[in-house]
Amino acid sequence: EIVMTQSPATLSVSPGERATLSCRASQNVNSDLAWYQQKPGQAPRLLIYGASTRATGIPARFSGSGSATEFTLTISSLQSEDFAVYYCQQYNDWPTFGQGAKVEIK
C-alpha cells in the first residue's frame, strides 16, 4: 500500500494570506494525485486531480504542483470559506489518502 504523508498537520493562517500544504508519497505515483477539501459534517470535495488540474468550479486561487513523490497544494489568498481540512489522495495504485491537514484561522 502506498502511504501518503501530509505536512503540516495544522496550519494557522490569516485571511488573505497564502497557504502551502505538502503531501509525500511513499513511492512514485507519477502525477496520479488528487486534493480534496472537507468541512465539518460534509463529504470531501474534489479540488485538484492529475496533480495540477482544477476540478470544475474550483476557484483559481487553488493550485496544485509536483510529481513522483512530492506534491503541493497552494491557496494563494485564503478566503473565510477555505478554512477546512485538506486531504491528498493517490490513485497510481489502490487509492489511498493522507491523514489530512487542517487550515485554521490565525
Place this chain on the structure above:
Amino acid sequence: QVQLVQSGALVEKPGSSVKVSCKATGGTFGGYTIVWVRQAPGQGPECMGRIIPILNIADYAQRFQGRVTITADKSATTVYMEVRSLRYDDTAVYYCARSQRFCSGGTCRKRADWFDPWGQGTLVIVSS
C-alpha cells in the same frame, strides 16, 4: 447532473452486519466505477472497495477482502455495500463516490480513481 444519495444512519451491535445503499439521482452510473470510502472519527478517508455497476464486477482493499461485499442492482442506479462481523472500530461515516474510472467495451480507463461527486455519507455506529 448525477447526484449520489445514501441511506440513513444506523446503530448496529458488534458481530452483526450492516448494508448501506447509494442511489444515483438525475441519471445512472453509466460506465463509471463507484467506490466506497469510510472515515473513522478524526481520521483520514480510507477506500474500501469499488464496483463497475454495469458489469457488477467489484474489487476490494486487501484488509476488507472477505468481510465487505459491494453489489449493484440490474438497473445500475443503486449500489450496496455490506459489512459483516461488525467491530467497534467499524464505527465511521461511510461514503459512496463516483470514480472517473470509466469502463466501456470491457476496457476501463486506468489510473483515473479520483472521486467526484460524493454521497452525503452514512453514519454507522457499532455499539452494544
